[in-house]
Amino acid sequence: MTHVIGVDLGGTKTAAGVVSPSGEVLMTETIPTLNRAGGEAILDATAALIAGLVERAADAGHSVSGVGVGSAGVIDASSGVVVSATDAISGWAGTALVDGLSSRLGLTVRAVNDVHAHALGEAWFGASAGSASSLMIAFGTGVGGSFVLDGAPVLGHRFVGGHVGHFASPLAVSDGVPLPCVCGSTGHVEAIASGPAIYEAFLRFGGSSSEALDTRGVFALAAAENHDGGASFAASRDAAVRAVDAGAAAAGQAVGGLINILDPETVVISGGLADAGGLWWKPMEAALRRELLAPLAAVPVLKASLGNSAAIIGAAKLVLL
Protein backbone atom coordinates (compact mmCIF):
# COMPACT_ATOMS: atom_id res chain seq x y z
CA MET A 1 0.00 0.00 0.00
CA THR A 2 1.06 3.57 -0.61
CA HIS A 3 2.04 5.97 2.14
CA VAL A 4 0.70 9.46 2.86
CA ILE A 5 2.16 12.73 4.10
CA GLY A 6 0.83 14.25 7.31
CA VAL A 7 1.43 17.95 7.94
CA ASP A 8 1.14 19.86 11.25
CA LEU A 9 1.01 23.53 10.30
CA GLY A 10 1.29 25.73 13.38
CA GLY A 11 1.91 29.37 14.14
CA THR A 12 5.68 29.07 14.52
CA LYS A 13 6.67 25.87 12.73
CA THR A 14 5.39 23.37 10.21
CA ALA A 15 6.24 19.70 10.66
CA ALA A 16 5.54 17.00 8.10
CA GLY A 17 6.10 13.28 8.03
CA VAL A 18 5.74 10.23 5.81
CA VAL A 19 3.13 8.02 7.45
CA SER A 20 2.56 4.35 6.69
CA PRO A 21 -0.96 2.98 6.23
CA SER A 22 -0.72 1.54 9.74
CA GLY A 23 0.13 4.89 11.34
CA GLU A 24 3.90 4.75 11.67
CA VAL A 25 5.89 7.92 11.01
CA LEU A 26 8.86 6.93 8.88
CA MET A 27 10.63 10.25 8.37
CA THR A 28 9.89 13.86 9.32
CA GLU A 29 11.04 17.35 8.47
CA THR A 30 10.30 20.69 10.10
CA ILE A 31 10.48 24.25 8.79
CA PRO A 32 9.60 27.58 10.34
CA THR A 33 6.10 28.72 9.33
CA LEU A 34 6.42 31.92 7.26
CA ASN A 35 3.90 33.56 9.56
CA ARG A 36 4.50 37.10 8.28
CA ALA A 37 4.74 36.33 4.57
CA GLY A 38 1.10 35.63 3.70
CA GLY A 39 -0.86 32.60 2.57
CA GLU A 40 0.72 32.00 -0.85
CA ALA A 41 4.26 32.08 0.54
CA ILE A 42 3.25 29.59 3.24
CA LEU A 43 1.73 27.33 0.59
CA ASP A 44 4.95 27.53 -1.50
CA ALA A 45 7.12 26.62 1.47
CA THR A 46 4.78 23.87 2.65
CA ALA A 47 4.56 22.37 -0.84
CA ALA A 48 8.36 22.35 -1.05
CA LEU A 49 8.56 20.64 2.35
CA ILE A 50 6.09 17.99 1.20
CA ALA A 51 7.79 17.51 -2.19
CA GLY A 52 11.09 16.86 -0.40
CA LEU A 53 9.46 14.18 1.74
CA VAL A 54 7.78 12.60 -1.30
CA GLU A 55 11.24 12.31 -2.85
CA ARG A 56 12.77 10.84 0.31
CA ALA A 57 9.88 8.36 0.50
CA ALA A 58 10.47 7.36 -3.14
CA ASP A 59 14.17 6.79 -2.38
CA ALA A 60 13.07 4.41 0.38
CA GLY A 61 10.73 2.64 -2.05
CA HIS A 62 7.43 4.14 -0.88
CA SER A 63 5.00 5.91 -3.18
CA VAL A 64 2.86 8.69 -1.71
CA SER A 65 -0.85 8.85 -2.50
CA GLY A 66 -2.01 11.95 -0.69
CA VAL A 67 -1.49 14.70 1.85
CA GLY A 68 -3.39 15.46 5.05
CA VAL A 69 -2.96 18.79 6.79
CA GLY A 70 -3.78 19.80 10.33
CA SER A 71 -3.58 23.58 10.36
CA ALA A 72 -3.89 26.38 12.88
CA GLY A 73 -7.11 28.33 12.37
CA VAL A 74 -10.69 27.40 11.55
CA ILE A 75 -10.51 25.20 8.45
CA ASP A 76 -13.51 24.50 6.21
CA ALA A 77 -12.94 20.80 5.66
CA SER A 78 -15.35 20.75 2.69
CA SER A 79 -13.88 23.57 0.65
CA GLY A 80 -10.37 23.33 2.09
CA VAL A 81 -10.25 27.07 2.77
CA VAL A 82 -8.93 28.73 5.94
CA VAL A 83 -12.06 30.39 7.37
CA SER A 84 -10.29 32.37 10.07
CA ALA A 85 -6.98 32.44 11.92
CA THR A 86 -5.39 34.41 14.71
CA ASP A 87 -2.74 37.05 14.19
CA ALA A 88 -0.14 34.35 14.78
CA ILE A 89 -0.19 33.70 11.00
CA SER A 90 -0.92 36.91 9.11
CA GLY A 91 -2.74 36.48 5.82
CA TRP A 92 -3.70 32.88 6.57
CA ALA A 93 -7.47 33.52 6.72
CA GLY A 94 -9.00 33.15 3.25
CA THR A 95 -6.16 30.99 1.90
CA ALA A 96 -7.28 28.11 -0.35
CA LEU A 97 -5.20 25.60 1.59
CA VAL A 98 -6.35 22.38 -0.09
CA ASP A 99 -6.55 23.67 -3.67
CA GLY A 100 -3.29 25.58 -3.26
CA LEU A 101 -1.37 22.51 -2.15
CA SER A 102 -3.00 20.03 -4.52
CA SER A 103 -2.37 22.25 -7.57
CA ARG A 104 1.27 22.67 -6.53
CA LEU A 105 1.79 18.96 -5.81
CA GLY A 106 -0.62 17.04 -8.05
CA LEU A 107 -1.73 15.03 -5.03
CA THR A 108 -5.02 14.58 -3.16
CA VAL A 109 -5.06 16.94 -0.17
CA ARG A 110 -7.40 17.10 2.83
CA ALA A 111 -7.27 19.52 5.73
CA VAL A 112 -8.78 20.12 9.17
CA ASN A 113 -7.94 22.27 12.17
CA ASP A 114 -4.76 21.08 13.93
CA VAL A 115 -6.50 20.20 17.21
CA HIS A 116 -8.87 17.88 15.36
CA ALA A 117 -5.88 16.31 13.59
CA HIS A 118 -4.16 15.90 16.94
CA ALA A 119 -7.21 14.14 18.43
CA LEU A 120 -7.64 11.93 15.37
CA GLY A 121 -3.99 10.87 15.66
CA GLU A 122 -4.40 9.85 19.29
CA ALA A 123 -7.66 8.06 18.47
CA TRP A 124 -6.12 6.15 15.57
CA PHE A 125 -2.69 5.24 16.86
CA GLY A 126 -2.23 6.79 20.31
CA ALA A 127 -3.71 6.80 23.79
CA SER A 128 -7.31 6.23 22.67
CA ALA A 129 -6.59 3.76 19.86
CA GLY A 130 -9.39 1.22 19.61
CA SER A 131 -11.98 3.40 21.35
CA ALA A 132 -15.29 3.90 19.56
CA SER A 133 -15.35 7.47 20.84
CA SER A 134 -12.81 9.68 22.55
CA LEU A 135 -12.60 13.19 23.88
CA MET A 136 -9.17 14.79 23.57
CA ILE A 137 -8.48 18.05 25.34
CA ALA A 138 -5.18 19.90 25.08
CA PHE A 139 -4.10 22.38 27.75
CA GLY A 140 -1.19 24.55 26.66
CA THR A 141 -0.89 28.06 25.26
CA GLY A 142 -4.62 27.75 24.67
CA VAL A 143 -7.27 25.18 25.51
CA GLY A 144 -8.70 23.18 22.63
CA GLY A 145 -10.26 19.83 22.07
CA SER A 146 -11.99 17.44 19.77
CA PHE A 147 -14.59 14.71 20.15
CA VAL A 148 -13.74 11.80 17.86
CA LEU A 149 -16.76 9.65 17.12
CA ASP A 150 -16.61 6.46 15.06
CA GLY A 151 -13.18 7.38 13.72
CA ALA A 152 -13.90 10.97 12.65
CA PRO A 153 -13.58 14.23 14.59
CA VAL A 154 -16.85 16.13 15.10
CA LEU A 155 -15.84 19.31 13.26
CA GLY A 156 -19.04 21.29 13.75
CA HIS A 157 -21.40 22.77 11.21
CA ARG A 158 -19.23 25.88 10.68
CA PHE A 159 -16.02 23.92 11.44
CA VAL A 160 -15.75 25.79 14.77
CA GLY A 161 -16.40 22.74 17.00
CA GLY A 162 -13.87 21.86 19.67
CA HIS A 163 -13.49 25.27 21.28
CA VAL A 164 -13.69 23.69 24.71
CA GLY A 165 -11.74 26.55 26.30
CA HIS A 166 -14.63 28.89 25.72
CA PHE A 167 -17.26 28.01 28.20
CA ALA A 168 -17.87 29.47 31.63
CA SER A 169 -15.72 28.34 34.55
CA PRO A 170 -16.60 29.20 38.16
CA LEU A 171 -12.85 29.45 38.77
CA ALA A 172 -12.16 32.02 36.02
CA VAL A 173 -12.86 34.85 38.42
CA SER A 174 -10.75 37.35 40.34
CA ASP A 175 -12.28 39.27 43.26
CA GLY A 176 -15.74 38.33 41.99
CA VAL A 177 -15.08 39.67 38.48
CA PRO A 178 -14.88 37.20 35.55
CA LEU A 179 -11.39 37.17 34.01
CA PRO A 180 -11.03 38.42 30.42
CA CYS A 181 -10.69 35.68 27.79
CA VAL A 182 -8.67 35.96 24.57
CA CYS A 183 -11.91 35.38 22.64
CA GLY A 184 -13.29 38.70 23.85
CA SER A 185 -15.78 37.21 26.30
CA THR A 186 -15.04 36.74 30.02
CA GLY A 187 -14.93 34.01 32.62
CA HIS A 188 -14.03 31.18 30.25
CA VAL A 189 -12.05 28.05 31.12
CA GLU A 190 -9.11 29.21 28.99
CA ALA A 191 -8.83 32.41 31.09
CA ILE A 192 -7.73 30.37 34.13
CA ALA A 193 -6.56 26.98 32.79
CA SER A 194 -4.19 27.81 29.90
CA GLY A 195 -0.45 28.06 30.45
CA PRO A 196 -0.36 31.86 30.12
CA ALA A 197 -3.40 32.10 32.43
CA ILE A 198 -1.50 30.16 35.09
CA TYR A 199 1.33 32.67 34.83
CA GLU A 200 -1.10 35.57 35.13
CA ALA A 201 -2.72 33.95 38.16
CA PHE A 202 0.75 33.55 39.69
CA LEU A 203 1.32 37.31 39.40
CA ARG A 204 -2.22 38.05 40.64
CA PHE A 205 -1.64 35.83 43.67
CA GLY A 206 1.42 37.90 44.61
CA GLY A 207 4.14 35.98 42.80
CA SER A 208 7.17 37.94 41.65
CA SER A 209 8.37 37.91 38.04
CA SER A 210 11.90 37.83 39.45
CA GLU A 211 11.16 34.38 40.90
CA ALA A 212 9.43 32.98 37.77
CA LEU A 213 9.71 34.41 34.27
CA ASP A 214 7.03 32.29 32.62
CA THR A 215 4.64 29.37 33.11
CA ARG A 216 7.53 26.92 33.10
CA GLY A 217 9.13 28.97 35.87
CA VAL A 218 5.90 28.85 37.88
CA PHE A 219 5.90 25.05 37.72
CA ALA A 220 9.58 24.91 38.74
CA LEU A 221 8.85 27.19 41.66
CA ALA A 222 5.79 25.21 42.74
CA ALA A 223 7.88 22.03 42.72
CA ALA A 224 10.86 23.59 44.50
CA GLU A 225 11.82 22.33 47.93
CA ASN A 226 11.55 25.00 50.56
CA HIS A 227 14.88 26.61 51.19
CA ASP A 228 16.13 29.80 52.79
CA GLY A 229 15.15 31.97 49.84
CA GLY A 230 13.56 34.51 52.11
CA ALA A 231 10.10 36.00 52.26
CA SER A 232 9.86 36.94 48.57
CA PHE A 233 10.70 33.41 47.53
CA ALA A 234 8.22 31.91 49.99
CA ALA A 235 5.42 34.23 48.86
CA SER A 236 6.15 33.51 45.21
CA ARG A 237 6.28 29.79 45.85
CA ASP A 238 2.87 29.94 47.54
CA ALA A 239 1.51 31.92 44.61
CA ALA A 240 2.94 29.34 42.19
CA VAL A 241 1.28 26.45 44.04
CA ARG A 242 -2.04 28.30 44.11
CA ALA A 243 -1.86 29.22 40.42
CA VAL A 244 -1.08 25.65 39.31
CA ASP A 245 -3.84 24.29 41.55
CA ALA A 246 -6.39 26.80 40.22
CA GLY A 247 -5.53 26.07 36.59
CA ALA A 248 -5.57 22.31 37.15
CA ALA A 249 -8.86 22.42 39.08
CA ALA A 250 -10.53 24.51 36.36
CA ALA A 251 -9.20 22.15 33.70
CA GLY A 252 -10.45 19.05 35.49
CA GLN A 253 -13.83 20.56 36.30
CA ALA A 254 -14.31 21.50 32.65
CA VAL A 255 -13.33 18.10 31.30
CA GLY A 256 -15.50 16.34 33.89
CA GLY A 257 -18.54 18.35 32.83
CA LEU A 258 -17.88 17.56 29.19
CA ILE A 259 -17.67 13.86 29.99
CA ASN A 260 -21.15 14.06 31.56
CA ILE A 261 -22.42 15.56 28.31
CA LEU A 262 -20.59 13.47 25.69
CA ASP A 263 -19.90 10.19 27.52
CA PRO A 264 -16.82 9.28 25.45
CA GLU A 265 -15.37 5.78 25.81
CA THR A 266 -11.94 7.28 26.54
CA VAL A 267 -10.62 10.69 27.56
CA VAL A 268 -7.17 11.89 26.48
CA ILE A 269 -5.44 14.90 28.04
CA SER A 270 -2.70 16.52 26.02
CA GLY A 271 -0.65 19.69 25.72
CA GLY A 272 2.22 21.19 27.65
CA LEU A 273 0.39 21.17 30.98
CA ALA A 274 -0.42 17.47 30.70
CA ASP A 275 3.31 16.91 30.36
CA ALA A 276 4.09 18.91 33.49
CA GLY A 277 3.78 15.95 35.85
CA GLY A 278 1.74 15.13 38.93
CA LEU A 279 1.79 18.68 40.23
CA TRP A 280 -0.82 19.54 37.58
CA TRP A 281 -2.23 16.12 36.76
CA LYS A 282 -3.25 15.10 40.29
CA PRO A 283 -5.45 18.12 41.12
CA MET A 284 -6.74 18.08 37.52
CA GLU A 285 -7.87 14.47 37.73
CA ALA A 286 -9.28 14.90 41.25
CA ALA A 287 -11.42 17.83 40.07
CA LEU A 288 -12.46 15.89 36.98
CA ARG A 289 -13.62 12.83 38.94
CA ARG A 290 -15.55 15.03 41.41
CA GLU A 291 -17.77 16.20 38.53
CA LEU A 292 -18.68 12.80 37.10
CA LEU A 293 -22.11 11.22 37.23
CA ALA A 294 -22.07 7.81 38.93
CA PRO A 295 -22.28 5.66 35.75
CA LEU A 296 -19.23 7.48 34.39
CA ALA A 297 -17.02 7.06 37.45
CA ALA A 298 -14.68 4.56 35.77
CA VAL A 299 -14.07 6.49 32.54
CA PRO A 300 -10.38 6.14 31.54
CA VAL A 301 -8.51 9.47 31.60
CA LEU A 302 -5.21 9.00 29.80
CA LYS A 303 -2.23 11.13 28.94
CA ALA A 304 -1.69 11.63 25.22
CA SER A 305 0.98 9.26 23.97
CA LEU A 306 2.06 10.49 20.53
CA GLY A 307 3.72 13.75 21.56
CA ASN A 308 4.52 16.03 18.65
CA SER A 309 3.65 13.34 16.11
CA ALA A 310 -0.06 13.29 16.98
CA ALA A 311 -1.21 15.93 14.50
CA ILE A 312 1.01 14.55 11.72
CA ILE A 313 -0.45 11.08 12.21
CA GLY A 314 -4.01 12.37 12.51
CA ALA A 315 -3.64 14.55 9.43
CA ALA A 316 -2.34 11.54 7.50
CA LYS A 317 -5.40 9.58 8.63
CA LEU A 318 -7.63 12.14 6.87
CA VAL A 319 -6.42 10.79 3.54
CA LEU A 320 -6.71 7.20 4.67
CA LEU A 321 -10.28 7.53 6.02
Next chain:
Amino acid sequence: MTHVIGVDLGGTKTAAGVVSPSGEVLMTETIPTLNRAGGEAILDATAALIAGLVERAADAGHSVSGVGVGSAGVIDASSGVVVSATDAISGWAGTALVDGLSSRLGLTVRAVNDVHAHALGEAWFGASAGSASSLMIAFGTGVGGSFVLDGAPVLGHRFVGGHVGHFASPLAVSDGVPLPCVCGSTGHVEAIASGPAIYEAFLRFGGSSSEALDTRGVFALAAAENHDGGASFAASRDAAVRAVDAGAAAAGQAVGGLINILDPETVVISGGLADAGGLWWKPMEAALRRELLAPLAAVPVLKASLGNSAAIIGAAKLVLL
Protein backbone atom coordinates in the same frame (compact mmCIF):
# COMPACT_ATOMS: atom_id res chain seq x y z
CA MET B 1 -45.95 2.32 3.84
CA THR B 2 -46.61 0.99 7.29
CA HIS B 3 -46.89 3.16 10.36
CA VAL B 4 -45.05 2.87 13.66
CA ILE B 5 -45.92 3.46 17.31
CA GLY B 6 -43.95 6.04 19.29
CA VAL B 7 -44.01 5.84 23.10
CA ASP B 8 -43.00 8.52 25.60
CA LEU B 9 -42.58 6.73 28.92
CA GLY B 10 -42.12 9.21 31.76
CA GLY B 11 -42.18 9.16 35.53
CA THR B 12 -45.86 10.02 35.88
CA LYS B 13 -47.48 9.19 32.56
CA THR B 14 -46.91 7.21 29.41
CA ALA B 15 -48.12 8.61 26.09
CA ALA B 16 -48.14 6.71 22.82
CA GLY B 17 -49.14 7.58 19.30
CA VAL B 18 -49.48 6.13 15.83
CA VAL B 19 -46.93 7.93 13.65
CA SER B 20 -46.92 8.00 9.87
CA PRO B 21 -43.67 7.47 7.92
CA SER B 22 -43.57 11.24 7.35
CA GLY B 23 -43.78 12.08 11.06
CA GLU B 24 -47.45 12.87 11.55
CA VAL B 25 -49.12 11.71 14.76
CA LEU B 26 -52.48 10.23 13.76
CA MET B 27 -53.87 9.16 17.14
CA THR B 28 -52.59 9.14 20.71
CA GLU B 29 -53.42 7.63 24.06
CA THR B 30 -52.06 8.31 27.52
CA ILE B 31 -52.01 6.22 30.70
CA PRO B 32 -50.50 6.81 34.13
CA THR B 33 -47.09 5.15 34.47
CA LEU B 34 -47.35 2.45 37.13
CA ASN B 35 -44.34 3.98 38.86
CA ARG B 36 -44.70 1.98 42.07
CA ALA B 37 -45.59 -1.40 40.56
CA GLY B 38 -42.23 -2.51 39.14
CA GLY B 39 -40.82 -3.12 35.66
CA GLU B 40 -42.96 -6.07 34.59
CA ALA B 41 -46.22 -4.33 35.52
CA ILE B 42 -45.12 -1.26 33.54
CA LEU B 43 -44.29 -3.46 30.56
CA ASP B 44 -47.72 -5.13 30.77
CA ALA B 45 -49.52 -1.79 30.87
CA THR B 46 -47.37 -0.28 28.12
CA ALA B 47 -47.86 -3.31 25.87
CA ALA B 48 -51.62 -3.07 26.38
CA LEU B 49 -51.51 0.64 25.52
CA ILE B 50 -49.58 -0.13 22.33
CA ALA B 51 -51.81 -3.08 21.38
CA GLY B 52 -54.85 -0.81 21.66
CA LEU B 53 -53.26 1.70 19.29
CA VAL B 54 -52.24 -1.05 16.85
CA GLU B 55 -55.91 -2.06 16.75
CA ARG B 56 -57.11 1.51 16.25
CA ALA B 57 -54.54 1.95 13.48
CA ALA B 58 -55.77 -1.24 11.81
CA ASP B 59 -59.34 0.05 11.99
CA ALA B 60 -58.14 3.13 10.12
CA GLY B 61 -56.44 0.95 7.52
CA HIS B 62 -52.84 1.33 8.74
CA SER B 63 -50.57 -1.58 9.57
CA VAL B 64 -47.92 -1.09 12.25
CA SER B 65 -44.38 -2.34 11.66
CA GLY B 66 -42.61 -1.46 14.88
CA VAL B 67 -42.44 0.39 18.17
CA GLY B 68 -40.01 3.07 19.32
CA VAL B 69 -39.77 4.01 22.99
CA GLY B 70 -38.30 7.09 24.62
CA SER B 71 -38.06 6.23 28.29
CA ALA B 72 -37.03 7.96 31.49
CA GLY B 73 -33.72 6.63 32.79
CA VAL B 74 -30.44 5.64 31.18
CA ILE B 75 -31.33 3.20 28.41
CA ASP B 76 -28.82 0.85 26.78
CA ALA B 77 -29.91 1.26 23.17
CA SER B 78 -27.99 -1.87 22.12
CA SER B 79 -29.40 -4.35 24.62
CA GLY B 80 -32.65 -2.47 25.20
CA VAL B 81 -32.23 -2.70 28.98
CA VAL B 82 -32.85 0.11 31.49
CA VAL B 83 -29.36 0.74 32.93
CA SER B 84 -30.47 3.07 35.69
CA ALA B 85 -33.41 5.21 36.66
CA THR B 86 -34.32 7.62 39.41
CA ASP B 87 -36.69 6.82 42.26
CA ALA B 88 -39.49 8.34 40.16
CA ILE B 89 -40.08 4.85 38.70
CA SER B 90 -39.26 2.18 41.26
CA GLY B 91 -37.99 -1.11 39.85
CA TRP B 92 -37.38 0.36 36.40
CA ALA B 93 -33.60 -0.10 36.48
CA GLY B 94 -32.67 -3.53 35.15
CA THR B 95 -35.90 -4.00 33.19
CA ALA B 96 -35.49 -5.60 29.75
CA LEU B 97 -37.54 -2.89 28.07
CA VAL B 98 -37.05 -3.88 24.43
CA ASP B 99 -37.22 -7.65 24.86
CA GLY B 100 -40.14 -7.34 27.28
CA LEU B 101 -42.23 -5.32 24.84
CA SER B 102 -41.26 -7.20 21.69
CA SER B 103 -42.08 -10.58 23.26
CA ARG B 104 -45.45 -9.27 24.43
CA LEU B 105 -46.29 -7.62 21.09
CA GLY B 106 -44.49 -9.61 18.39
CA LEU B 107 -43.18 -6.33 16.93
CA THR B 108 -39.72 -4.83 16.41
CA VAL B 109 -38.97 -2.51 19.35
CA ARG B 110 -36.20 0.07 19.81
CA ALA B 111 -35.60 2.32 22.82
CA VAL B 112 -33.54 5.30 23.92
CA ASN B 113 -33.66 7.78 26.78
CA ASP B 114 -36.66 10.13 26.50
CA VAL B 115 -34.57 13.29 26.12
CA HIS B 116 -32.79 11.80 23.12
CA ALA B 117 -36.18 10.82 21.65
CA HIS B 118 -37.41 14.35 22.26
CA ALA B 119 -34.40 15.85 20.43
CA LEU B 120 -34.70 13.38 17.57
CA GLY B 121 -38.37 14.33 17.15
CA GLU B 122 -37.55 18.03 16.92
CA ALA B 123 -34.69 17.28 14.50
CA TRP B 124 -36.87 15.13 12.27
CA PHE B 125 -40.14 16.99 12.18
CA GLY B 126 -39.88 20.00 14.51
CA ALA B 127 -37.90 23.18 15.07
CA SER B 128 -34.62 21.80 13.73
CA ALA B 129 -36.04 19.77 10.84
CA GLY B 130 -33.63 19.81 7.92
CA SER B 131 -30.56 20.65 10.02
CA ALA B 132 -27.52 18.41 9.61
CA SER B 133 -26.84 18.79 13.32
CA SER B 134 -28.82 20.21 16.20
CA LEU B 135 -28.40 20.68 19.92
CA MET B 136 -31.63 20.40 21.89
CA ILE B 137 -31.66 21.42 25.53
CA ALA B 138 -34.71 21.12 27.75
CA PHE B 139 -35.08 23.23 30.90
CA GLY B 140 -37.83 22.01 33.18
CA THR B 141 -37.93 19.86 36.30
CA GLY B 142 -34.39 18.93 35.33
CA VAL B 143 -31.96 20.02 32.63
CA GLY B 144 -31.23 17.56 29.85
CA GLY B 145 -30.19 17.63 26.27
CA SER B 146 -29.12 15.78 23.18
CA PHE B 147 -26.84 16.48 20.26
CA VAL B 148 -28.37 15.07 17.08
CA LEU B 149 -25.77 14.53 14.38
CA ASP B 150 -26.61 13.30 10.88
CA GLY B 151 -30.05 12.20 11.99
CA ALA B 152 -29.08 10.24 15.10
CA PRO B 153 -28.72 11.36 18.73
CA VAL B 154 -25.21 11.01 20.18
CA LEU B 155 -26.10 8.60 22.98
CA GLY B 156 -22.66 8.23 24.51
CA HIS B 157 -20.54 5.12 25.03
CA ARG B 158 -22.39 4.14 28.24
CA PHE B 159 -25.64 5.74 26.99
CA VAL B 160 -25.18 8.52 29.56
CA GLY B 161 -24.58 11.30 27.02
CA GLY B 162 -26.76 14.41 27.15
CA HIS B 163 -26.50 15.19 30.85
CA VAL B 164 -25.98 18.84 30.06
CA GLY B 165 -27.31 19.92 33.45
CA HIS B 166 -24.27 18.47 35.15
CA PHE B 167 -21.42 20.77 34.45
CA ALA B 168 -20.13 23.64 36.51
CA SER B 169 -21.94 26.98 36.39
CA PRO B 170 -20.42 30.14 37.88
CA LEU B 171 -23.98 31.11 38.83
CA ALA B 172 -24.76 27.95 40.80
CA VAL B 173 -23.38 29.50 43.95
CA SER B 174 -24.86 31.00 47.10
CA ASP B 175 -22.69 33.19 49.35
CA GLY B 176 -19.62 31.76 47.63
CA VAL B 177 -20.62 28.15 48.28
CA PRO B 178 -21.56 25.93 45.29
CA LEU B 179 -25.21 24.86 45.43
CA PRO B 180 -25.96 21.17 45.91
CA CYS B 181 -27.04 19.32 42.75
CA VAL B 182 -29.46 16.39 42.60
CA CYS B 183 -26.64 14.27 41.13
CA GLY B 184 -24.70 14.49 44.41
CA SER B 185 -22.07 16.91 43.13
CA THR B 186 -22.29 20.69 43.60
CA GLY B 187 -22.32 23.86 41.54
CA HIS B 188 -23.91 22.34 38.45
CA VAL B 189 -26.09 24.17 35.91
CA GLU B 190 -29.16 22.19 37.00
CA ALA B 191 -28.74 23.50 40.58
CA ILE B 192 -29.59 27.04 39.47
CA ALA B 193 -31.34 26.68 36.09
CA SER B 194 -34.00 24.00 36.59
CA GLY B 195 -37.56 24.91 37.51
CA PRO B 196 -37.26 23.70 41.12
CA ALA B 197 -33.89 25.51 41.41
CA ILE B 198 -35.58 28.76 40.40
CA TYR B 199 -38.12 28.25 43.19
CA GLU B 200 -35.33 27.56 45.69
CA ALA B 201 -33.48 30.68 44.54
CA PHE B 202 -36.70 32.66 45.02
CA LEU B 203 -36.86 31.57 48.67
CA ARG B 204 -33.10 32.15 49.12
CA PHE B 205 -33.48 35.67 47.73
CA GLY B 206 -36.08 36.47 50.38
CA GLY B 207 -39.25 35.50 48.54
CA SER B 208 -42.18 34.29 50.65
CA SER B 209 -43.92 30.97 50.02
CA SER B 210 -47.18 32.75 50.77
CA GLU B 211 -46.62 34.87 47.63
CA ALA B 212 -45.57 31.99 45.35
CA LEU B 213 -46.22 28.32 46.01
CA ASP B 214 -44.08 26.90 43.22
CA THR B 215 -42.02 27.79 40.13
CA ARG B 216 -45.13 28.71 38.20
CA GLY B 217 -46.04 31.08 41.02
CA VAL B 218 -42.58 32.65 40.86
CA PHE B 219 -43.06 33.39 37.16
CA ALA B 220 -46.52 34.86 37.79
CA LEU B 221 -45.10 37.04 40.55
CA ALA B 222 -42.16 38.20 38.40
CA ALA B 223 -44.60 39.17 35.64
CA ALA B 224 -47.06 40.88 37.99
CA GLU B 225 -47.64 44.61 37.65
CA ASN B 226 -46.66 46.47 40.77
CA HIS B 227 -49.67 47.07 42.98
CA ASP B 228 -50.27 48.02 46.57
CA GLY B 229 -49.48 44.57 47.90
CA GLY B 230 -47.27 45.98 50.56
CA ALA B 231 -43.67 45.33 51.54
CA SER B 232 -43.91 41.53 51.60
CA PHE B 233 -45.31 41.46 48.08
CA ALA B 234 -42.65 43.89 46.81
CA ALA B 235 -39.80 41.91 48.38
CA SER B 236 -41.16 38.65 47.00
CA ARG B 237 -41.64 40.17 43.58
CA ASP B 238 -38.01 41.35 43.56
CA ALA B 239 -36.89 37.88 44.64
CA ALA B 240 -38.96 36.34 41.83
CA VAL B 241 -37.41 38.60 39.21
CA ARG B 242 -33.91 37.83 40.50
CA ALA B 243 -34.54 34.07 40.61
CA VAL B 244 -35.91 33.95 37.06
CA ASP B 245 -33.00 36.10 35.83
CA ALA B 246 -30.41 33.91 37.55
CA GLY B 247 -31.89 30.70 36.19
CA ALA B 248 -32.22 32.13 32.68
CA ALA B 249 -28.69 33.57 32.71
CA ALA B 250 -27.22 30.26 33.88
CA ALA B 251 -29.20 28.41 31.22
CA GLY B 252 -28.07 30.73 28.43
CA GLN B 253 -24.45 30.75 29.56
CA ALA B 254 -24.42 26.94 29.61
CA VAL B 255 -26.00 26.58 26.18
CA GLY B 256 -23.68 29.23 24.71
CA GLY B 257 -20.61 27.38 25.96
CA LEU B 258 -21.91 24.13 24.51
CA ILE B 259 -22.44 25.80 21.15
CA ASN B 260 -18.76 26.85 21.16
CA ILE B 261 -17.83 23.22 21.70
CA LEU B 262 -20.27 21.41 19.39
CA ASP B 263 -21.05 24.04 16.73
CA PRO B 264 -24.49 22.63 15.85
CA GLU B 265 -26.28 23.98 12.79
CA THR B 266 -29.37 24.73 14.90
CA VAL B 267 -30.10 25.05 18.62
CA VAL B 268 -33.49 24.14 20.04
CA ILE B 269 -34.59 25.12 23.55
CA SER B 270 -37.40 23.11 25.08
CA GLY B 271 -39.08 22.33 28.37
CA GLY B 272 -41.43 24.16 30.68
CA LEU B 273 -39.15 27.17 31.12
CA ALA B 274 -38.83 27.68 27.36
CA ASP B 275 -42.61 27.92 27.30
CA ALA B 276 -42.67 30.57 30.05
CA GLY B 277 -42.33 33.50 27.65
CA GLY B 278 -39.97 36.45 27.24
CA LEU B 279 -39.41 36.85 30.97
CA TRP B 280 -37.14 33.79 30.83
CA TRP B 281 -36.30 33.64 27.13
CA LYS B 282 -34.87 37.15 26.77
CA PRO B 283 -32.24 36.98 29.54
CA MET B 284 -31.52 33.35 28.51
CA GLU B 285 -30.81 34.28 24.90
CA ALA B 286 -28.84 37.41 25.90
CA ALA B 287 -26.57 35.32 28.13
CA LEU B 288 -26.26 32.68 25.41
CA ARG B 289 -25.18 35.16 22.73
CA ARG B 290 -22.65 36.79 25.10
CA GLU B 291 -20.76 33.47 25.25
CA LEU B 292 -20.50 32.80 21.53
CA LEU B 293 -17.30 32.90 19.53
CA ALA B 294 -17.50 35.35 16.62
CA PRO B 295 -18.02 32.78 13.80
CA LEU B 296 -21.00 31.38 15.72
CA ALA B 297 -22.77 34.70 16.32
CA ALA B 298 -25.60 33.95 13.89
CA VAL B 299 -26.46 30.45 15.14
CA PRO B 300 -30.26 30.01 15.13
CA VAL B 301 -31.71 29.49 18.62
CA LEU B 302 -35.28 28.25 18.28
CA LYS B 303 -38.07 27.27 20.58
CA ALA B 304 -39.10 23.64 20.34
CA SER B 305 -42.20 23.32 18.18
CA LEU B 306 -43.61 19.84 18.76
CA GLY B 307 -44.70 20.23 22.38
CA ASN B 308 -45.66 16.97 24.06
CA SER B 309 -45.51 15.07 20.78
CA ALA B 310 -41.74 15.49 20.37
CA ALA B 311 -40.67 12.33 22.19
CA ILE B 312 -43.44 10.24 20.58
CA ILE B 313 -42.33 11.37 17.12
CA GLY B 314 -38.64 10.92 17.89
CA ALA B 315 -39.21 7.48 19.38
CA ALA B 316 -41.13 6.49 16.24
CA LYS B 317 -38.19 7.69 14.15
CA LEU B 318 -35.96 5.11 15.88
CA VAL B 319 -37.81 2.36 14.05
CA LEU B 320 -37.78 4.28 10.78
CA LEU B 321 -34.04 5.11 10.86
